[in-house]
Amino acid sequence: MPHDQDVEGDTSDISSEYECLQCGKIVRAETSPGECAECGGEFQNRAKSLE
Numbered sequence: 001m002p003h004d005q006d007v008e009g010d011t012s013d014i015s016s017e018y019e020c021l022q023c024g025k026i027v028r029a030e031t032s033p034g035e036c037a038e039c040g041g042e043f044q045n046r047a048k049s050l051e
């Protein structure tokens, strides 16, 4: 009986979705995109809100 198979499987996509807190623009990036190109607002990592 196999056990201890904690492999996550899909590790090819390491980017996360970030949403601009001001205009709602969504971008995908591996790291925080910094400020929004549209309005200069802050981005929030959407994945972190899925707790």
Ligand SMILES: [Zn+2]
Binding pocket: 020, 021, 022, 023, 024, 025, 036, 037, 038, 039, 040, 041
């Ligand atoms: Zn924006």
